């Protein structure tokens with residue numbers, strides 16, 4: 587496994603065509619002088635499925651940086667490569683060419699064992715379907731990654747996450763005794779429990795009504811702004827994307843555009859231009 591410079595400063599996404607900045611929804615503050623630290627990056631990320639006539643190019647050379655302590659949304663029409671990019675960056679799938687680094691570690695060069703450790707120790711995941719263990723309590727679900735890693739929990743951090751996520755009085759409940767929104771709160775808390783370098787969230791509000799979804803999104807934004815976490819979220823919802831600092835737009839397996847301090851209207855406008863709905 588190659589360890590690269592973790593503190594390299596961000597470069598702009600090379601294929602961006604027009605970076606737009608909206609001022610109507612101010613992004614959460616970040617000290618002006620602090621240089622951007624890249625939490626995860628893709629360079630020439632290419633992924634093809636199949637071969638010959640049936641070959642599908644899911645990623646056609648993606649160059650993108652995801653900055654630390656920032657909330658980034660990834661959007662694009664269906665089939666544009668969002669899930670593939672997420673899976674390859676999170677070490678759940680392998681690129682055909684190009685490279686991905688997370689926290690300075692070259693994911694592309696990692697062995698299966700190294701990938702397992704990377705996923706366990708340095709990455710967090712939030713899925714649309716919550717993916718909680720039904721027989722465990724909320725607290726046991728939250729601390730499961732730490733238990734599996736046989737690590738001593740950072741109790742102060744767990745307390746902070748539990749309190750922030752508003753689950754203090756539900757910790758003994760099993761997932762079946764919780765609402766969908768509460769279950770997703772548990773899932774987000776679990777993703778944050780190990781203080782991962784980056785959390786990948788795949789349509790985290792896709793199964794939630796809009797009010798509950800808004801709570802989860804506000805929590806994720808809080809985790810980034812106040813707890814310094816890094817979150818990359820795939821979404822097709824312009825309102826969800828507007829909670830992020832930045833939206834990266836994919837089309838046909840490439841980064842086509844990005845938007846800073848997004849508003850729902852600006853996101854819709856960009857999606858229209860990309861041919862999305």
Ligand code: ADP
Pocket residue numbers: 635636642643644662663664665666667668669670671
């Ligand atoms: P999105 O998440 O933006 O909807 P995906 O990353 O799921 O897009 O898919 C990008 C392209 O790759 C699509 O054309 C999809 O059909 C194709 N694809 C994704 N996974 C596979 C697979 N396992 N086998 C073959 N083609 C796939």
